[in-house]
Amino acid sequence: MLWGNFPPAFWSIGEGMQSRSQSKKLLDHNKKYIPGGVVSVNRATQPEIAFARGEGAHIWDVDGNQYLDYHAAFGPHFLGHNDPYVTETVITTLRENASLFGAGTTALEGELAELICKHVPSAHSVQLLNTGSEATYQAIRLGRAVTGRDHIIKMQGGYNGWHNDVACNLMTPLNDLGPRVSPGEYPFKAISAGIPLEHQALVHSVNFNDLESVRYVCEKYPIAALITEPILQNIGIVKPEPGFLSGLRELADEFGFVLIFDEVKTGFRHAVGGYSSLAGVAPDLVVFGKALANGYPIAVLAGRADMMNRFVDPSASRRVLLAGTYNAHPVPTVAAIATIKRLLMNDGEVYRHVEALGVAMQKGIEEIFSKLDITGVVARQGSAFCPYFMDHCPTDWHDLARHHDFTTDVIFRRILIEHGVYAFPLATKQWSLSSAHTMADVEVTLEQIENALAVAFASLQDQVS
Ligand SMILES: Cc1ncc(COP(=O)(O)O)c(C=O)c1O
Incomplete structure (x- = not known):
C-alpha cells in the first residue's frame, strides 16, 4: 500500500496533546472557500492540522499543541523558523x-x-x-x-x-x-x-x-x-x-x-x-x-x-x-x-552544528532499529535524512518502491506526530534538521521515535492477528 489508507482511530492522540477541535473548525471554514481547504495539494494530509506559529525548531497548531519540527515546510527552514x-x-x-x-x-x-x-x-x-x-x-x-x-x-x-x-x-x-x-x-x-x-x-x-x-x-x-x-x-x-x-x-x-x-x-x-x-x-x-x-x-x-x-x-x-x-x-x-x-558566519559553523546533530540522529535511530529488531536504515546528507524500512539505502525509485515498507513508514510518522514530533506524514518524505535544533531536541526525538515505533509495530501486529 503506497499512500496509507488507515482508519482514523488506528491509534490514539498522545499523552499531553490537546484534541484538534480548532484545527478542524478552521479547516471546515477554509474548505468553504478553498478547494479541499489547502493551497498546495500535498498539504492535505492526515492528521489534519492547522498551524499557527513557528519559532526555532518548534511549531504550534491552533489548539496549542507544540511539535518539534522536522518538516521545515518541505525544506526551507534550514535556520529554523523565524531566525x-x-x-x-x-x-x-x-x-x-x-x-x-x-x-x-x-x-x-x-x-x-x-x-x-x-x-x-x-x-x-x-x-x-x-x-x-x-x-x-x-x-x-x-x-x-x-x-x-x-x-x-x-x-x-x-x-x-x-x-x-x-x-x-x-x-x-x-x-x-x-x-x-x-x-x-x-x-x-x-x-x-x-x-x-x-x-x-x-x-x-x-x-x-x-x-x-x-x-x-x-x-x-x-x-x-x-x-x-x-x-x-x-x-x-x-x-x-x-x-x-x-x-x-x-x-x-x-x-x-x-x-x-x-x-x-x-x-x-x-x-x-x-x-x-x-x-x-x-x-x-x-x-x-x-x-x-x-x-x-x-x-x-x-x-x-x-x-x-x-x-x-x-x-x-x-x-x-x-x-x-x-x-x-x-x-x-x-x-x-x-x-x-548567516550561513557564512564563523566559517560555516551552522554546517558543523547540523552535521553533529545528523550523525547523532542517524546513529540513534539505527540503534533503535536494532534494539527493536526492526529492519531499517537511515540515509542522510548533513541535516537531511530519511529512515527507510528496508535493509539498505536505496539507489533509485525502483529499488526503494520494491523494498521499503510504506505502510509502516506512514503509521510511524502519524503516531510520532501524536507524540509531538512532526515529520511529514507521507512515506519517504525527507526529514530536515535545522541549525535551531539542539542535541537535547535530538534526544527527545529519539525517545519519541522509540515509543512511536513500538506502538506502530504493536498496531500492525494487532491488525494481522
Ligand atoms: C527539487 C525541487 N525542485 C523544484 C521544486 C519546486 O519548487 P517550488 O515549490 O518552489 O515551485 C521543488 C519543490 O518541492 C523541489 O523539491
Missing part, C-alpha cells in the same frame, strides 16, 4: 524601503547576485525568480533555446516542480511503471491532468544512478537538457553513486545537452556552494530555492554566462523571455542576503 537575524533584516527593510519598482534595477538584487556568484562555483551569472518551479521552467526553456532541440531527460523519482515538462514520474506505482529497465526509459506518468500528449512525448524519464539509460535516450532523441536533483530528496535521500554526477557531465559534453542541477532542496542546505560544489561537478545551469532564504519566496537560476545572456539577446528570435512582476521583491531578496550571511 532572529533574518527576521530583523526583513523588518528593517520593511521599515526603510520595501517598495517594488518594476523598472531598472536595485542595489539589493545586485548584492544578492554578487554573493551567489562569489560562493557558488557554477554560478557565473544569476537571475532571480519567485519559486523553484519557475526557475526549473526557465532553465529547461533556456536549454531548449541554446541547443535548438526539444527533448529533455528527467529522473524517475525526482521532483522538479509542477509544470508540464516535469510533472511526471515521481512516486509512480511500480504496477503502472513496469519492471526496472536499463538501458531504457519509462513511459510518461503524469502527476497532473492537463498535460498535452505532444508535450509528454518530449520528456524521457530514466532511473537515477543509471548512466547507461541516459546514453540510450541520448542516442535515440535529440536531447536539449537533462534536469536532476543531485540527491533525490523528494523520495527521502537517494544519493548519487560515485561517478554518477561526473558521468552526467561527461555525457552532456559528449551529446551536447545542457546539464541542469535542480538544487532547490540540496542548495544552501548542504553547502553555500550547493551540493554540486561538494561533488565537484559543474552543471551548465543550476537552480536554487527553499533554504536560500529560510522560508521567504525566492528562487535563483544561475550558470554559464553565455547561456544566461540569452535572456537579453538583442535578437528577438534568440532571446528567451524571462519576466515577472515580483522577481527580486525586496523582502525575499533581503531575506536571502541575510540567510547567506
Whole structure:
C-alpha cells in the first residue's frame, strides 16, 4: 500500500496533546472557500492540522499543541523558523524601503547576485525568480533555446516542480511503471491532468544512478537538457553513486545537452556552494530555492554566462523571455542576503552544528532499529535524512518502491506526530534538521521515535492477528 489508507482511530492522540477541535473548525471554514481547504495539494494530509506559529525548531497548531519540527515546510527552514537575524533584516527593510519598482534595477538584487556568484562555483551569472518551479521552467526553456532541440531527460523519482515538462514520474506505482529497465526509459506518468500528449512525448524519464539509460535516450532523441536533483530528496535521500554526477557531465559534453542541477532542496542546505560544489561537478545551469532564504519566496537560476545572456539577446528570435512582476521583491531578496550571511558566519559553523546533530540522529535511530529488531536504515546528507524500512539505502525509485515498507513508514510518522514530533506524514518524505535544533531536541526525538515505533509495530501486529 503506497499512500496509507488507515482508519482514523488506528491509534490514539498522545499523552499531553490537546484534541484538534480548532484545527478542524478552521479547516471546515477554509474548505468553504478553498478547494479541499489547502493551497498546495500535498498539504492535505492526515492528521489534519492547522498551524499557527513557528519559532526555532518548534511549531504550534491552533489548539496549542507544540511539535518539534522536522518538516521545515518541505525544506526551507534550514535556520529554523523565524531566525532572529533574518527576521530583523526583513523588518528593517520593511521599515526603510520595501517598495517594488518594476523598472531598472536595485542595489539589493545586485548584492544578492554578487554573493551567489562569489560562493557558488557554477554560478557565473544569476537571475532571480519567485519559486523553484519557475526557475526549473526557465532553465529547461533556456536549454531548449541554446541547443535548438526539444527533448529533455528527467529522473524517475525526482521532483522538479509542477509544470508540464516535469510533472511526471515521481512516486509512480511500480504496477503502472513496469519492471526496472536499463538501458531504457519509462513511459510518461503524469502527476497532473492537463498535460498535452505532444508535450509528454518530449520528456524521457530514466532511473537515477543509471548512466547507461541516459546514453540510450541520448542516442535515440535529440536531447536539449537533462534536469536532476543531485540527491533525490523528494523520495527521502537517494544519493548519487560515485561517478554518477561526473558521468552526467561527461555525457552532456559528449551529446551536447545542457546539464541542469535542480538544487532547490540540496542548495544552501548542504553547502553555500550547493551540493554540486561538494561533488565537484559543474552543471551548465543550476537552480536554487527553499533554504536560500529560510522560508521567504525566492528562487535563483544561475550558470554559464553565455547561456544566461540569452535572456537579453538583442535578437528577438534568440532571446528567451524571462519576466515577472515580483522577481527580486525586496523582502525575499533581503531575506536571502541575510540567510547567506548567516550561513557564512564563523566559517560555516551552522554546517558543523547540523552535521553533529545528523550523525547523532542517524546513529540513534539505527540503534533503535536494532534494539527493536526492526529492519531499517537511515540515509542522510548533513541535516537531511530519511529512515527507510528496508535493509539498505536505496539507489533509485525502483529499488526503494520494491523494498521499503510504506505502510509502516506512514503509521510511524502519524503516531510520532501524536507524540509531538512532526515529520511529514507521507512515506519517504525527507526529514530536515535545522541549525535551531539542539542535541537535547535530538534526544527527545529519539525517545519519541522509540515509543512511536513500538506502538506502530504493536498496531500492525494487532491488525494481522
Ligand atoms: C527539487 C525541487 N525542485 C523544484 C521544486 C519546486 O519548487 P517550488 O515549490 O518552489 O515551485 C521543488 C519543490 O518541492 C523541489 O523539491
